Amino acid sequence: MTNLAALAEAHPVIGRRWSQNPPRDQARILLLARDALDFISATGQRYPFEDFFKRLDSLGVTPRGGPSELRGLMEKTSRFFEQVRAEPELPEEEAQSQAILDAIRYIDATGQLEAFADFREHAEADAPPYVVASFGTREEAEAWLASHPNPPDPADVLIGNGYHHVVHDRETNLRRLPRNRALQWYLEELVEKEPPVAVASFETREAADAWLRAQDAPARRAWVSVGGALHLAAYYPNIHHRALFPLALVDGTKP
Known part of the structure; x- marks a missing residue:
């Protein structure tokens, strides 16, 4: 089961590809993957995230809408890391890619695209560390x-x-x-x-x-x-x- 520790340990699969000076479209995918991992931790969702994947019906949960541009980028990011998971450069990248896929699915299925978009704006602005209250x-x-x-x-x-x-x-x-x-x-x-x-x-x-x-x-x-x-x-x-x-x-x- 993907947990908070697995999310933290997934960053190297992003960093390796970032260090290769990726083209613009791939850079956007890598940044979204990074933000998806960080969002769950920064917003304090350890237990809701872990509980979500204990549910027998979690695979069948449908998305709840949100900004269409962001949804499109999330879908591209999922496809990218599905490919990485299928053909990893290193053995550990299979689990790292799965953690990213789980983070994206959780954000989407729990209707948090608006909150995620705000978090991404915060990160892009290099604003002070995120707070919840x-x-x-x-x-x-x-x-x-x-x-x-x-x-x-x-x-x-x-x-x-x-x-x-x-x-x-x-x-x-x-x-x-x-x-x-x-x-x-x-x-x-x-x-x-x-x-x-x-x-x-x-x-x-x-x-x-x-x-x-x-x-x-x-x-x-x-x-x-x-x-x-x-x-x-x-x-x-x-x-x-x-x-x-x-x-x-x-x-x-x-x-």
Whole structure:
């Protein structure tokens, strides 16, 4: 049975072909396969995904609609990895290709094409790590986790300006929200790839927050200057949340 570990271990079959400088059409297929694997983990669907493939009728579940262009690319991706599975370059590629096929089938059959399209836009924009919820305080987050009938696992949430893992063990009902450094690592990599250039400047944090709230459809990420210090303005449309992250977080200092 394909599980979350199998999805994580399927990336090498994509990476080997990406390293061969594939043509544009094949590159689009490889990117979709990567995103399909990452989507299930980033949205905390470990248990729904595994349960889906335990169902006797899972093979007969029909797709539920969605963007036609995305559906067409998913079908091309499935055909591509069906061929790889049939004629693998390495023995392990058969199981890796099957994991990709299972991920695509699960997303399609459970009616998640719209959510998947949003996730792909997030990844394409090189936006901050995906989150499934945001909270102002630790107490709010703990209350949400305690009352949630089926907490996402694994997934990230925001508490203030800090990223936290959602950890849920279904057998023991263990529920935890440990902090992680996903945001700091992301900011470090972003600065290395792309020197920050502020698109707007504000004297105070309040003025910057007001500017960000006033935008109908902000960019997934943009640099701004607040009191002379660089901040990343981030937008998470999946949870309708806007955030300002000080670049100072990279050094572990408080804003």
